[in-house]
Amino acid sequence: MEILTSIVVGGLFGSAIYLLLSRTPVKLIIGLVLLSNAINLLIFVAAGLTRGKPPLIPAGALRPVAGVSDPLPQALILTAIVISFGVLAFALVLFRQAFGQEPSTSKPDTESTCT
C-alpha cells in the first residue's frame, strides 16, 4: 500500500505543478490546494502506514498498545491542514482583488503570450 500511496503523492505533486505553471489564476489556486494535499500525504506516508490503530491510550492503560500509528506526523499535518486553509482563503481574496477580470498572471503591460 505504501507504494500505491507514494504513486498518489507523485500524481498529486505532478498535477499541482502543472496547474501552478498554467497562467490562469483559478488554476494556480487549485494547484496550491493540490500541492498542500500532496505535501500532507507525503509526510503521512513517510512515517509508515499502519491500518486501524490510532494513537490513543485505552482507558486504564498508561501507554498505547504496541504498533499504533506514529502520532508526531499526524500532529504536524493537523497544523498544516488548517494553515493551508488560511493561506488559501487569503490567496483567493488576494487574487480576486489583483486580477479581477484580467485573464493572466503576467504583468499587465506585456503581451499575453507565454515565454
Place this chain on the structure above:
Amino acid sequence: MIALSVVSGFVLALTAPLLLRLFHHRTGWILALLPIALTVFYAGHVGPVSSGLTFYESHVWVAALGIHFSFLLDGLSLVFSLLIAGIGTLIVIYSGGYLHGTTELGRFYMYILAFMASMLGLVLASNFITLFIFWELTSLTSYLLIGFEHRRASAREAALQALLVTGIGGLVLLAGFLLIGQVAGTLEMAELLTRPQGLGGNSLYVPILILVLVGAFTKSAQTPFHFWLPSAMEGPTPVSAFLHSATMVKAGVYLLLRMTPVLGGTELWQILLTTFGGVTMVLGAAMALFQTDLKRLLAYTTVNGLGMLVFLTGLPSRAGITAALVFLVTHALYKGSLFLTAGVVDHETGTRDIRQLRGLYTQMPLVTVAALLAALSMAGLPPLLGFIAKESIYEATWHLSRWTLAGTAAAVTANMMLFAAAGLFVLRPFFGRSGTADHHDHHPIPISLWLGPLVLAVMGLLGGLLPGLVDGSVISPGVSAVLQTTADIHLSLFHGITPMLGLSALTVILGAALYGLHPKLSRWVARRSGWARFGPAAWYEHGLGAVKHLAEWQTLVLQSGHLHIYILIILLATMGGVGATLILREGLVVDWQPDSVRVYEIIVVILMLVAALVTIRSDSRLSAIVAVGVVGYGMALLFIDFGAPDLAMTQFIIETMTVILFALIIYHLPKYRSICSRAQRVRNALVAVAGGGLMTLLLLIALTVQRGSRLADFFKENSLISAHGRNIVNVIIVDFRGMDTLGEITVLAIAGAGVYTLLKLRLEGRNR
C-alpha cells in the same frame, strides 16, 4: 585602555561636525588634540615594549565563535600606531588650512578621524575577525575620502575603483583568516604568534597563503593590483598623504610582517613576496619617472615603496625585516612630507604640473626646505634617514645566500629611478629659473600648511643624524615582534668602506645619469602611451563592464514579470536541490517490500488520481473545484484507514469549507482561458511529470531509509503520565507543541484579518 584609544577616534569623528560650528577655522587644531594624546599614549609604551613587554587586552564579543574584541600592542603594532597617530596629528592640522572654506569640512574631519581610528584598530587588533572589520572599515573610509569631492565623476570612479579592489581583496582575506582559524583552532593572533611552529607544514598552507597574499597585495597596491593607487589621487591631498602613502596602503605590509611567524619562512612565501614585491618596486619607480602631475609622480613612487617593503619582507633573513622596518618609517616620513608639499604647491599656485612649476623657493621658503629634505631622503643621500634605509636594503640583498645578484640589481635599479624621481620633484619646480608659472599672490603661507611637511622632513633629518633615536626605540622592538625573538639593532650613518657604500655611490651616479637622460626618455615613452590599454587598469574596466552585462542579462532572464516563469524557476531550483541531495546522500536504493492492499484502498487511490487528472484537463472551473474536493475527501478516507481519525475529521471540515469558499468566489475570478501554446504545455507537463516522479522516488527512498519518527516513543510514553491526555495527537498539539499551536492561531488570525481587509477594500472601492 588600548581599546579606548581605538574607539575614541570614532567618538570624536561623530562630534567633529558639531565642533566645527563651535570653533570654525580653529577646529583642526582642536581636533588634533586627540591624535596628539594618542601619540603620547603610544609613545609611553615605547619603554616597556623595547624592554620586551607586550600588552594584550580582550573584551567579550561573540565568545561562542572565538571572536573577541581583543588588541595586542607589541613592537610591530607600536611602530604603526606611532606613525598613524603622529602623522594623523599633522594631517588634521594641515586639513584645516588646505580645505579652508570648503563647505563640507565637517564631513571631511569626520571621515578622516574615523579612518584614523579604523587604521589604529587594524594594526592593534589581535583577533582575526576584529582585524578584518577594521580592515574593511579602512577601505570604506578610504572610499568616502577619495570621493570627497563627489561632484566630480572622476573622483567617484576612482573611489569606487579603490573600494572594489581593496574590498574584494578584503573578502578574500576573510576566507584566508577563517581557514587559519579552522587549521589553528584559534582566531587570536596573540595566541598563534606564541606557537613555536608556523602553519608551513599544514596541508591547507598553500590556499591560506594565497588568500592572505591576495588580501595584502590588493591593499598594498602590488602589481597587478597597483592601478587603483594612482587613481586614488583624485582625493584631497591630505588624504593622499595620510591614507595612500603613509598608512592605509601599508596595511598589507603590516599584515605580511605580522604573519611572518605564522606563514613565513617557507620557500613559497619567499618566492611570491620577492617576485611580486620586486616587480612592483621596479615598475612603480619606472612609471613614476614619466608622470607630469606631482601627485601622480608621488603615487607611483609609493607603489615603488610598497613593492620594496613586500620584497624586503620576503627576504629570508633578519636583515630583510630590519631594512623593511627602517624603510617603513623613512618612507612614511618623507612621502608624507612630499605629499603635503605637493598639496601646498597646488593650493598656492593652482597647478601640480611639473612642466609649468618653476622657482617656487622664493614664494614658499619653508615649504621648499621641507621638500628638499624629504626629496634628499627619498633619493637616499646622507645624512638623511633615507640613506640609512637604503644602506639597510643593500645590506639585506647583498648578504642573500642565493639570487644575490638579482636581488641587488633590482634594489639598485629601483633606487636609482627613485633618485631621479626625487630630482624631478624638487629641482625644477622649486629651483628652476622662475618665470613661467604665474604667482597669483604672495600672501604668507599659513602655519597649518607648512608645519606638517616641515616636521616630517626634519624628523627624517634627525633620524639620519641621530639614528640612536629610532633604532632602539622602535626598530629593534619591531624586528623582535616580527621574528618573535630578541633583536638588538644598531643603525649608523657611516659603516666604513663597505660594498653597500659602493652600491650607494653607484645608485647616485646612475640616478644622476638617468635624470640627465630623462627628457629624451620621456619623449620616447610618450610615443608609446597606447600601451596602457593592455595594462591591469584596462582589465579592471573590462571586468567591471562584464559584471554589468552579466547583471543586466540575468535580471532580464530572472525578472521577466511573468508569474509562471518565477514559479518555474522556483520549482526547477527546488527539484534540482532535492534531487541532487537525494542522489548524493542516499543513492537510488529502494527496498521493494510487497505489502497487503485492500480492494477499497485501490478504489480510493484510483478515484484520487482520476480526480487529480480532472483538475488538469477540465475546461470548467466548477468541475475542477469538485475534483479538488474529491481529492481532499480521498485523503480523509486514507486518514481514517490508517489510524488518524483526528486528521480525517479536520480534513473533512476543511475540504468542505474550501469547496464552499471556491464556490462563493469563483464567479468573481476570470474565466478559464487557455493561453499557453502547445509547446509550453508540453514543457509544463514534462516539469510536472519530473516533479511528481521525484517526489514518489523521494518517498520510497525515505521509507527505505527510516520509518516513523524518532520522537514517537517519547510522546507515546509521556502523553498520559506527564500531560494527562489519552489522545496523543491532541496532547502533542495543545501541550508538547503548545507554542507552535499558538503561532498557528496567530497566522490564521492574520490571514482572517487580511481577508476581511481585502474584501472591505473592494466594497469601499465600489461604493465610491
